Amino acid sequence: MYALEISQLRKVYQNGFEALKGIDLKVSKGDFFALLGPNGAGKSTCIGIISSLINKTSGRVKIFEHDQDIALIQAKSKLGMVPQEFNFNIFEPVGEIIANQGGYYGVASADVKKRSEFYLKQLGLWDKRYVQARDLSGGMKRRLMIARALIHKPELLILDEPTAGVDIELRRSMWTFMREINSQGTTIILTTHYLEEAEQMCRNIAIIDQGNIIQNSSMKKLLSSLNSETFVLYLRQTITELPAVKGSFILRLIDEHTLEVDIPKDQTMNELILQLDAMGLQIDSMRNKVNRLEELFVSLINRNNKAS
């Protein structure tokens, strides 16, 4: 069963801009799915249509087999939404925002109380339940929106940039929380500009650009399509010129202790290390120059830009 099925979805705004050009997308039940794309690619329009905040021009959207055109109420009841921008009443206390959301979904007040206590504790907001939302920090506001989206126990959760502007410690705790929610059976669709986040969390991915889906596959398959990876090596010894290594490695000298190397898909890191070792060069430490998904993402977007 698919948690989300989109077919031939198209959106033309009143000013004539075609934000979505008939996209097809399927997200399986239980998946942790990344929907990525550069700014203005159509992600937010797509999410807006799924959450029925934007009227589509044509196409179909089904949430757990409930067609929005036929059974909108049932489709909405399956969905939880964490938008990119804060969209709660800043003058309302945290507990009330959560309770109201539960009420909108028809959750009985006894259940709302239990669940809001659970999620607010999980997300570290329980002590703030009587505090007006405007007095929360940016990170707390993001967590508040996550707690709010979960109060009716949605089967499909859409997280639109949930960790934007959140410090790394908090981001990691949110990742743990999201993984836990997903492991309990909630399907998650994540949009993020932190590609490392998408790579670590998501099993499947779609990349949207200029209103089209330009890539849709499993994360593993996509990453395996990378032709080469670039690493930065920090050497113990001082060097003044590039070491002459065999094979199709491409080396660049950054400074007297730092080498940058492109390792093609058909060669291994071991081959390079052995050669450097034979030359008396030891590697103190190393790192990926850029995140693998980031490298792929940029190349796919560039390719799409050239093609169009």
Add this chain to the structure above:
Amino acid sequence: MSQLHKYWIAYITIARKEVLRFSRIWVQTIVPPVITMALYFIIFGNLIGSRIGDMDGMSYIDFIMPGLIMMAIITNSYANVVSSFYGAKFSRHIEEMLVSPIPNVVILLGFLTGGVARGLTVGIAVTLVSQFFTSISVHNIFLVFSVGLLTALLFSLAGLINGVYAKSFDDVSIIPTFVLTPLTYLGGIFYSIQLLPPFWQQVSLVNPILYMVNSFRYGFLGVSDIDLSLALGVILIFIIILFSICMILLNRGTGIRD
């Protein structure tokens, strides 16, 4: 839990939220109209009214009292819904409701409940204050309550339409200032239309507020310039029309969905 019960919970949630919204800031929402109306009673009723003499066979202050209560109901029910709906749009928390599985009619009824509650609360408060200045007895309590309720409902609907189209805070005040206030003042609150020349009497009949003020006045005093059944009919027709417009706007997503 049945779907209907879920809708009921959603309705109660929106209605409670709307009532809490204006009652929390009662100093801004309840007290000012009561003070304004008290000033009307003092100035137009006591000071100037005593020199005007009788109107339709009763003292001027007794004559204007129902109209002043009605004016408070009209302005407050309208203001509550337009400010609440536009505020929800402006800060985007209307999206909380739009993504939820709530039929538009439930959202509409929730907002209307808030508007009606504020209109009637202020109306009751003004009625209580009026007792310091007048001593009239109620001719037909059922009619007073019904007309008060229906008028609050009608102007809550009008407020919602304004809220849907409003794109700035200026738009929230334009209709009350340039349409509602003139219609209210010319709606027979301060005078009987029998005092007007025949042509202006006919023009006055186009003003829907005239029907509300007169039927409300009939409930209090037992006198009216307008036939009661016609007045009630006009109010009901306007409610049906505005309710239909509200539903069309919400279903289309005008002003709230891209």
